Amino acid sequence: MLTVALPKGRIAQETLEIFETIFGESFKFDDRKLILETENFRFLLVRNQDVATYVFHQAADIGVVGLDTLEEQGLDVIRLLDLRRGVCKVAIGMRVGEKLDLTKAEIKVATKMVNITKRYFADRAISADIIKLYGSIELAPLVGLADMIVDIVETGATMKQNGLEVIEEIMESSTYLIANKNSYFEKKSEILDIYEKINDVVKQEN
């Protein structure tokens, strides 16, 4: 029996569809239920940011989560497979027409992803004042809270609508199948079996 942590929403839906393709049966959560048990799997529906935490602490053996969230949290889990879904970028956005001036004495950056942002500027030896926000990140440069933002960009439409543009990409992200490090060795044949089956589906799609 493998326990699988899935993030609520589109990724959970897409992942369950992969399982349906593999096993030819229906995998659907009953209304508002957070656990779905089948013969060989137990699926848990958790918040996106909590998937790696469930896997790290072995409340789940495997899980599906975005690479950006994994990089931000830095938890020691195994990245088994790139599912090539939910493709997006983590990028720096500024007001249209503004340029990135790294010689400024003080750079203010608003973001949800504090750790990725810290690492990016630290690697370039730039001292940045990072302001943690929980949403509506695009607002920060418009009201003078920050010089720039670091945020997830899929099409760039949200930034554009708010008068911002991408001036630099920090990383590419997509959803990954992850595993707990002890579960991997304890349940290697089960985990590698599901890895293979999911990989076959992903390869066929691409």
Place this chain on the structure above:
Amino acid sequence: MIFEHEIPEGSKLYFGDSAKRKREIEQVASEVLYKEGFEEIVTPLFSYHQDDSIADVKELVRINDTKNNKMSLRADSTIDVVRIITKRLGRNTTHSKWFYIQPIYRYPSTEQYQVGAEVIGESDLSVALNQAMEIFGRLEVKPLLQISNIAIPMKLSKLLNIGLDDFRHINIQKFLELDIEWVTKLVYLQHPEDIDAVIEIVPDEIKEELFKMKEICQKIAYKNKVIAPLYYAEMLYYDELFFRVIEGNKIHTRGGRYVNEDVTSVGFAIYTDTLIEANK
């Protein structure tokens, strides 16, 4: 503000049942090790030499002696135990089997109780590993024993031009995409009885290391074991065969072979705290 009931984060407090279990673990371990000819050593809490045995020196709790020389609290027992026996007690003893029951301390306030054993001048890891598993047997704990060989990822990294980070993160997608039959078999290898089929097809330099894994598996009677030839962890001193004892998400023990100043030794450390925790 610090409340009256607070203790520093990472410090340990045992009372009642948990303190009793701690005492029981230490008692059982010392009985097993004394019976097998080990002698006990208690090393100083303060050390001048911890920089040699810690991968990240920022983890040391540092202080200074009266002459302002750098010292730190004991953050690892192995190297200090071996150094004291070979350098300080060398003239007074020829004994080679030693055990210790003492905590280690990491910055800022992490405590970890350990029972450890070192067999100085011994290169056969099964000598230490069998002792560790006998202690688990006496404690009626049946965890999973994972046997690995750090020389395999080191050699493969050069042979296949794959970074050690990919081994550390167990990046199996990268290994499998190489589409090399023997690499794929190494990824899938889990049970000791399957090792021969893989030994047949790997390059000679890997063959030699897999043989060592096969040999040690034959010397270990403990049943609940797996082999993980690609497992890599950053360790300052294990240089060849090493093992982990895991139960659920907990690591109860690590051990392995190491070379210190041209002397090959084997040893292990049982993490008493995780065993107490598992008993709750």
